[in-house]
Amino acid sequence: MSIRGGAVAWLALVLALPLASSQPPERLTATEGSTLELVRERLVARTREVAADGVRRRVRVETDWPPRSPRADALAAELVDAVQTELQRSGVASDDGADLVLALAADGRELRVELSPEPGETRWWRAFFFAPPGTRRWRVPLDAELRVFVDRRPRASRATVRATAMALPSRDYLALSPAATRAGEPPLLVAVRADEVELLRVRDEGRPAVGRLARLVRPPGAAPGVLTRRPFATVDTDAGATVVHWRDRRSRYVIRSAPLRLEAIESDDCPGIAHAWPDACAEPVDGRDYFASALLTRRGQPAPAVAPSSFYARWQGAVRRSDGSVAQVEVVTNPRGRLVARTGGRENGLQGHGSALAVGDIDADGEVELLVSGAGEAVTTDELTLLRLQADGGLRTLWSQRVEGAVRVAGAGDVDGDGVPELFAIAEGAENAVLWWVR
Numbered sequence: 244m245s246i247r248g249g250a251v252a253w254l255a256l257v258l259a260l261p262l263a264s265s266q267p268p269e270r271l272t273a274t275e276g277s278t279l280e281l282v283r284e285r286l287v288a289r290t291r292e293v294a295a296d297g298v299r300r301r302v303r304v305e306t307d308w309p310p311r312s313p314r315a316d317a318l319a320a321e322l323v324d325a326v327q328t329e330l331q332r333s334g335v336a337s338d339d340g341a342d343l344v345l346a347l348a349a350d351g352r353e354l355r356v357e358l359s360p361e362p363g364e365t366r367w368w369r370a371f372f373f374a375p376p377g378t379r380r381w382r383v384p385l386d387a388e389l390r391v392f393v394d395r396r397p398r399a400s401r402a403t404v405r406a407t408a409m410a411l412p413s414r415d416y417l418a419l420s421p422a423a424t425r426a427g428e429p430p431l432l433v434a435v436r437a438d439e440v441e442l443l444r445v446r447d448e449g450r451p452a453v454g455r456l457a458r459l460v461r462p463p464g465a466a467p468g469v470l471t472r473r474p475f476a477t478v479d480t481d482a483g484a485t486v487v488h489w490r491d492r493r494s495r496y497v498i499r500s501a502p503l504r505l506e507a508i509e510s511d512d513c514p515g516i517a518h519a520w521p522d523a524c525a526e527p528v529d530g531r532d533y534f535a536s537a538l539l540t541r542r543g544q545p546a547p548a549v550a551p552s553s554f555y556a557r558w559q560g561a562v563r564r565s566d567g568s569v570a571q572v573e574v575v576t577n578p579r580g581r582l583v584a585r586t587g588g589r590e591n592g593l594q595g596h597g598s599a600l601a602v603g604d605i606d607a608d609g610e611v612e613l614l615v616s617g618a619g620e621a622v623t624t625d626e627l628t629l630l631r632l633q634a635d636g637g638l639r640t641l642w643s644q645r646v647e648g649a650v651r652v653a654g655a656g657d658v659d660g661d662g663v664p665e666l667f668a669i670a671e672g673a674e675n676a677v678l679w680w681v682r
Contacts, residue, residue, distance in 0.1 A: 268355075268380035277567030278388050279318075282381065283325045286358060289379045290326050290343070293360045294333035299340035300360065302327050307348035309394050318392035319347055326358070349393040352662035354383040385662055387565045387609030396663065399606040404629060404642040404681065409453040411676040413441065416669050420478035421656025422498070423485045430658040431456065432667065433498070435476045435487055440498065440505060445658045445680060453678050459505045461489070461496060473532040478654075481521040486510070488518050490527060495519075512542045522559050523547035533578050533598075551575050551583040551590060555598035556653070562586075564609040564634060572611060572632065576600045580618035582630075582638075589636035594618075596628070601653035603664030605682055610634055612641065614666040614681055616650035625650040627668055629681060646679065648672035 273281045293300070304323050308315040326345055330336035346357040359378040385394055397403045411434070418435040422442065432443040432453075442457045479486045485498040487505070493516055494507040513524035517539050524541045525534040533555045538547040550557060554575035562572050573585040576598055583592040597616035604611045610631055617626035627650060629642040648670040655664045665682040 266377070266379060268382045271381050271383045273563075274561075275569060278383060278386055278563065279321070279567060282354070282356060282383055283322065285379075285381055286322060286325050286345070286356070287329045289358050290329040291333060293343060293358075294330060294335045297335065298360075299335050299337035300330055300343040301336070301338055301340050302330065303342045303344050305344060305346045307346075309349055309351065311395050312349070312393040313395060314392040315349075318389075319345075322347065322356070349385065349389075350662075351385070351394055352660075353385055354389055354393065356381040356383065385607070386563045387604065387607055388563055388567045390607045391565050394662075396606045396608070398608055399612055399629070399631065399641050401642050403606075406627075406642070406644055407451040407680045408646070408670075408677045409445070409451055409680065411443075411453065411669065411678050412455045414671055414676045416652050416671070416676060417474060417476040417489075418478050418487070419652045419654035419667055419669060420480065420485075421654065421658065423480040423483055430656060430660060432654065432656065432658060433478055433485055433487070434669075435478060435489075437474055437489075440487055440496075442498075442503075443678075445678075447659060451680060453680075457503055459498065459503065461492075461505055462507060475532055477518045477520075479519040479521075481519070482512075486519070490532075514539060520557060520559065525550070525554075525557070528553060531578070551585055551592075552577040552579075552581070554578075556600035558600060558602040560602075562604065562609065562611055566609075570634065572602075574600065574602055574613060574632065576615060582613070582615055584613070584632050584636065584638060586632060586636050587634065591636045591638055593630075593638055597625070597650065599650045599653035599668055601655040601666040601668060603655035603666055605663060605666060607663045612666065613638075614653055614655075614668055616653070616668065622649045622671075622673070624648070625670060627670075627679060627681070629666070642681075644679075646670045646677070648675075648677065650679075 302323055304319055306319055342361045344359040348355045357380045416434050420433045422431040422433045434441040434443055438461045440459045441455050443453050444456055445453050476489045487496045495510050496505045497508050499506050513519045517524035517526045522544055524539040528535050533553055536550040536553045540546045554577050557575045559573040562570050570586050575583050581592050581594050582596040595618045597618050599616035601614040602611050613630040615628050625646050627644045627646055631639045631641055650668050650670045653668040655666050657664050668679045670677045
């Protein structure tokens with residue numbers, strides 16, 4: 244390389260260093276362990292990097308908290324202490340040094356953390372050879388552990404639960420699920436019928452309403468599956484796409500955009516005619532409208548345990564408690580009219596419930612709520628019940644409502660964008676269908 248070429252490369256490197264010193268926000272999600280501890284670890288690690296420039300610093304905190312944040316100051320104090328302790332350990336803490344600004348803010352969905360070192364005096368050779376430490380930003384979804392401090396919601400109870408009934412544009416629904424949408428897009432519900440999918444949008448602008456945005460007709464020609472006494476379908480959004488699997492088709496159908504359509508795909512996530520859940524695959528029982536308890540391994544997932552029983556509907560997931568711990572939860576509704584729940588190594592059940600099941604932590608307190616239908620084959624009336632699955636495995640009734648029609652389909656999703664899920668169920672009478680929105 245020539246002298247001129249070397250000089251140009253050196254100049255480009257020097258100019259690029261300040262640009263590299265500031266990075267876009269990092270999204271933090273703790274899969275195991277405490278979310279608060281993960282935030283603390285990131286702050287300590289970044290403080291250690293900042294302290295390497297030798298500038299003496301002090302911590303200054305800036306906060307912007309939403310209403311219902313009774314312990315926000317305690318959260319700020321804990322994070323400030325983590326940064327201050329690392330400055331002291333690194334030997335650069337000073338009451339009259341340059342500011343190391345810790346900015347904390349939250350809305351209904353996430354905690355935003357920013358650590359920004361202000362310039363300070365340093366040796367000339369450090370300033371020449373090392374870029375000044377830049378701002379680091381993190382975005383952390385508000386889970387039950389963080390909501391103890393900020394944006395704490397009232398616990399779900401008979402007095403606080405809101406249930407709204409809205410007329411649907413069609414009938415004979417087989418499945419209901421939130422759609423897999425990109426960040427920034429409004430949430431949608433996917434409502435599956437015998438040969439089509441409806442995309443629904445739920446709004447609450449003074450008066451709750453549901454509207455159909457699109458009807459996607461299932462294309463013909465796919466290999467047939469197995470017929471049963473009652474058709475049914477499942478929706479899988481685990482891989483970031485919305486995939487529908489009808490019982491009477493072997494192929495899966497993915498919702499495509501540009502143009503909006505259903506497209507048959509062949510997937511090896513699950514073997515044969517098995518349907519996909521986030522953690523496993525389940526095979527329909529021959530000639531029946533429910534699934535076998537012996538779960539199959541889904542590609543990329545560990546071998547699953549046997550489900551509590553054969554089931555119409557199933558939900559499995561990790562639930563973060565308010566103390567930062569994580570519990571594995573599994574809930575099924577079975578053909579014998581029983582709701583069965585597993586958590587913390589315990590199994591509990593209630594008799595008298597039907598096939599519909601929706602699960603979500605609607606008050607963000609670290610204990611999930613279950614929306615279930617009543618037992619029996621009646622088509623004129625049914626009963627919706629909201630239960631809380633407590634940390635000790637107990638089931639507590641929070642709310643119930645007698646509804647017109649039969650309820651066989653339910654789902655959960657955050658359709659209003661407030662950071663917590665809502666629960667939905669479809670009640671179908673002889674002439675119409677109604678979407679119940681429970682939050």
